[in-house]
Amino acid sequence: MGTSSSSAGSPSGTPMVPPWVPDPVPPVDGPGDDEGAPPESDAPDEAVQQPAQPVPIAPPARFGGARTRLGRFARTGLADDMRKGVGHYVHKGLGGSGTAVRRLGGTARTAGTLFGALSAAAAGQASGPGNELNPTVLAGRSADEIMSAVVEAVRPVDGTQDGEASRAAIGKALSELLTQFPDADLLNLSETQRVLAVERFIAWDVFNRFELDLGKTIQEKAPSVASALSRLKEVRDFITQTVAASFRKLSTDATALGSNKVAAIVRDALGLAIGVFEGYL
Structure with a gap:
C-alpha cells in the first residue's frame, strides 16, 4: 500500500520544510512559461513570488499527539481517533496550514508537471527531460x-523519499x-481525464x-x-477523499488550464484539505 516502506518519521530539530523541497508553483517567466494558458491566467500566483517566510524548526515530539491518537485508532478502530490523529499530524507534525503547504510543495509542482506532460502528449508533443514521453x-x-x-x-x-512517494503516486493515479x-x-487523454489523473495523484x-511519517x-x-492493513486503508480513504x-471544489470552474495553473490549484486545494484535517482537533 502506498510507498514500499515506512520510516520512523521526520525528526525534530530540523527545518519543517527541507531545503530541497520546491516552491508549490514555479515562477512565471512569460507567456511561454505555461503551455496553453494566457499570461493572465497565472495572476493569482503573485503571492508565490513574495519573499519567503522563515522556515520553522520542527519542535520536540512533533508527531507525539498524532502517534498517540493513531496508536489508539490502530488498536480499537475508532474513527474519531483516526481523524484527530491526522489532525495532529498536519497541525504540529507538518506545522499547520502555511508550513504544511510549503512542505508539500513537491506535490503541487509535480501535479502541474504531470498535467503538462499529459497535455503535451495529447497534443502530439514530446515531453520530459529526456523526451521519455514521446508519442x-x-x-x-x-x-x-x-x-x-x-x-x-x-x-x-x-534519491529522496518524496521522489519515490511521488513516483508511486503517479503510477497509482494512472492505474x-x-x-x-x-x-x-494515456497518450491522448481528454482534459477531464487529465484533471482526474492529477486529482488521484x-x-x-x-x-x-x-x-x-506515521x-x-x-x-x-x-x-x-490484517488489522494494520485495514486501518491503513481507512486512513488512506479518509485522506484521499x-x-x-x-481539489474538485477548486478545479471545477477553472479555465485555461496549464501546468502552472494546475500547480496553483493543487497548492490551494492542499490548504483547504489541511484546514479540514485541523478542524477535527
Missing part, C-alpha cells in the same frame, strides 16, 4: 510501458484512471507522505497484520 516512440506500447514512461518524464529518480476509463489512451501523494505507528500498534474533494 511517436511510444505508439503501440503497452499501458504499463506508457505509465512507466510518464513516471520517468514527470518525476525522475532523485485508477484506467480502471475508471478502460479504453483511455495528489490524493495518493499526500497519503504516501503520511505513511512514510505508517509504522499503525503497523506496530494494530493487533494483527478529503484531498480529492478539495
Whole structure:
C-alpha cells in the first residue's frame, strides 16, 4: 500500500520544510512559461513570488499527539481517533496550514508537471527531460510501458523519499484512471481525464507522505497484520477523499488550464484539505 516502506518519521530539530523541497508553483517567466494558458491566467500566483517566510524548526515530539491518537485508532478502530490523529499530524507534525503547504510543495509542482506532460502528449508533443514521453516512440506500447514512461518524464529518480512517494503516486493515479476509463489512451487523454489523473495523484501523494511519517505507528500498534492493513486503508480513504474533494471544489470552474495553473490549484486545494484535517482537533 502506498510507498514500499515506512520510516520512523521526520525528526525534530530540523527545518519543517527541507531545503530541497520546491516552491508549490514555479515562477512565471512569460507567456511561454505555461503551455496553453494566457499570461493572465497565472495572476493569482503573485503571492508565490513574495519573499519567503522563515522556515520553522520542527519542535520536540512533533508527531507525539498524532502517534498517540493513531496508536489508539490502530488498536480499537475508532474513527474519531483516526481523524484527530491526522489532525495532529498536519497541525504540529507538518506545522499547520502555511508550513504544511510549503512542505508539500513537491506535490503541487509535480501535479502541474504531470498535467503538462499529459497535455503535451495529447497534443502530439514530446515531453520530459529526456523526451521519455514521446508519442511517436511510444505508439503501440503497452499501458504499463506508457505509465512507466510518464513516471520517468514527470518525476525522475532523485534519491529522496518524496521522489519515490511521488513516483508511486503517479503510477497509482494512472492505474485508477484506467480502471475508471478502460479504453483511455494515456497518450491522448481528454482534459477531464487529465484533471482526474492529477486529482488521484495528489490524493495518493499526500497519503504516501503520511505513511512514510506515521505508517509504522499503525503497523506496530494494530493487533494483527490484517488489522494494520485495514486501518491503513481507512486512513488512506479518509485522506484521499478529503484531498480529492478539495481539489474538485477548486478545479471545477477553472479555465485555461496549464501546468502552472494546475500547480496553483493543487497548492490551494492542499490548504483547504489541511484546514479540514485541523478542524477535527
